[in-house]
Amino acid sequence: MRNFFKYIILRLVVLLLMLFLLDLLFTTIYAKKKGIRNKIEFVFQNSAKKYDYIFLGSSRVEYHVDTELIDKSIQKKSLNMGISGQDITETFLLLKLLINKNFKAKKYFIQLDESDFSLVNEKSFIGASYFMPYVDNDEVKNHLEKYDDDFFLDTKTPFYRYMNYGYKIGYRELLLKINNKTRREKFYIGLKPVLKDNKASYLFKDKYNNHLLNEIKSFAKAKNLELVFFTSPYYNPQKTATYKKFAKNNNIKQYIDSIKNAKYFKDSSHLNYLGARKFTEMFIRDFALEF
């Protein structure tokens, strides 16, 4: 038995060593290699930039807000910082980083999904993977400590972050980074597919809380930022009354049922590029009307 324990311990030591080395390799490449693969890298590799509008949120910003159209139509400078899979806690962190790195905008538009107000666990960081190579940054570390349930594993366990969030910062992303595969600077991505199922729908919940929203508002007040909150369209949303009331009470401009035709959607919660264009035009019109 003693020999067996020796055998196991030796392998555990090798495993640990390997984890350290891999962590060092991945982190160094992400930190040192120039070229922008995602929006978090964009923030870390730049500073002191000025915009008229910066849009933050999930894929429902990334795929919905055609910033090129905004810039062309109203001669403004805008930036789409939506990240697929991102929720309210991560959007909040990205906002903090932007301020920290002196990215200035006249208005920050923050897209919040109805699911952001009904999170079962407000400390889950499933979509925030792109932040993980930067856990040594104070802003990121402090935010994760407050909002990430897996803070210890994510920040103190070597290579865990690259295994756990492999989907976004694993070897695929690393190889693309090494091969200098960069992304478009404006970051907006238009989706092509058209929703095939006309009977698709999006069911809203019946309970919401504004706890995290109030924290973002307090942060904005302290930093003297002008934030505008909005919710993008859904296809065939169901049972929306509670959310509409919640949005009104919390000053969230909601577009949830503003687009109805299936030809503008990719699925029940994502517009395709046609829908994005329509939605952005709607947005531009509303700027003139309301803001």
Added chain:
Amino acid sequence: MLFNSFEFLLFLPTFFLFYWFLFKKLRAQNILILVSSYVFYGWWDWRFLILILISTIVDYSIGILLDKEKKNKKRKYLLWVSLIFNLGLLAFFKYFNFFIDNWIEAWSSVGVVMHKSSLNIILPVGISFYTFQTLSYSIDVYKNKLKPTKNFIAFASFVSFFPQLVAGPIERATNLLPQFYKERTFKYELAVSGVKLIFWGLFKKIVIADNCAIYVNEIFGTYHEQSSLTLILGAVYFAFQIYGDFSGYSDIAIGTSRLFGFKLMRNFNYPYFSRDIAEFWRRWHISLSTWFRDYVYIPLGGSRGSKWMQIRNVFIIFLVSGFWHGANWTFVIWGGLNALFFLPLLLTNNNRKHINISTQNRLLPSIKEVLQIILTFSLTTIAWVFFRANTVNEAVAYILKIFGNQNLFHVDYLSGIERYSFEIVFLIPILCFFEWIYKKHETPFEGKCKRVNEAVILILLLVFGQFTNHSSFIYFQF
């Protein structure tokens, strides 16, 4: 509880320490196995523990009654009770809705409309495996191949033994049950070989199968939009997905058992190096193939009798084996296709031509062997399309699209979405390389360069392993 889960990572060492340091007596160890196995299974759904318990009690009692009963007629009745009970459980939980659906469809084809009030039956994980294991016990006792046990704890532990409870290997009572009677002592070599098997199994599951699954799901989900080459790749990837998934599970199960002094039968023996379908079936899911051979094929007459009888027996065994995998015609057709591929070998008396592994004493195969291996792999891959597809129509459409596609060689799933990258293109050859070079061994961690291989596989596991998207093992659904 999944082998590739965090829970199991805690469960296994805890069980190991309790087993060897706190529960040193045989009876105490068996009780620990029993309780831990029930916890392991109950982690998925504790309600179905009752099924395992009832199955255990029924076959344990039948074993004792068979031993007491001397009259052949009554012994036969007792065997029928076991058969009806075990197969009845399987029929109800696995096939009830399938039979109802087909019954209604059959009537509707002659104009009689029937309305279905379907039952929402959940398929208990592993039911196909443990019912076959207990059935083999009753049949062996009936045939006087095995003395029935009077030790209920040992028998219950045998039925529910957690490493192989949910997806095999389907152990024979004659091999596994006696191991519960004998004092078990810790053996270094056995335990180390177990660790190596677990490690190799994890590589096959987390690196090969789970990475293939990403592409397979994408390609099979959008097969109507894909080019010929993409569809071929999709089928090949599935062949490796199911191999990595199931043989990986078996390796982990066998390796885990060895940590506790148990020896389970080998379930896979490099099947994709087979030179014909008959050899493939001697190397693929060996515990199931031999189960059907011993309890269905041989009682039917096996290879004795006329050629027609032999053909009938081969078709029965493959069709039943297909149906065992799931309540869907796709599995039956998969079985039927394998029977068809087997047929030429049977008719030419070549079905036992390749008994040993190919190129046993050579590194490189001959051109003839390479062609044989490629042909066998291609045939099994065509059959896998039916295994993977949701319906027979979908499988047929998938295969027709391969041949009737204008866009023959354009691999479009690799472009467009960056997420779909290229790792499988070299991970599969790495697997094949290690298996080919070390085919005389169980894993590449024996023989030459074993330390280097351990390091290489560890790096591949950490870098290419799917740790968050880990899927359940495919064979859990059977």
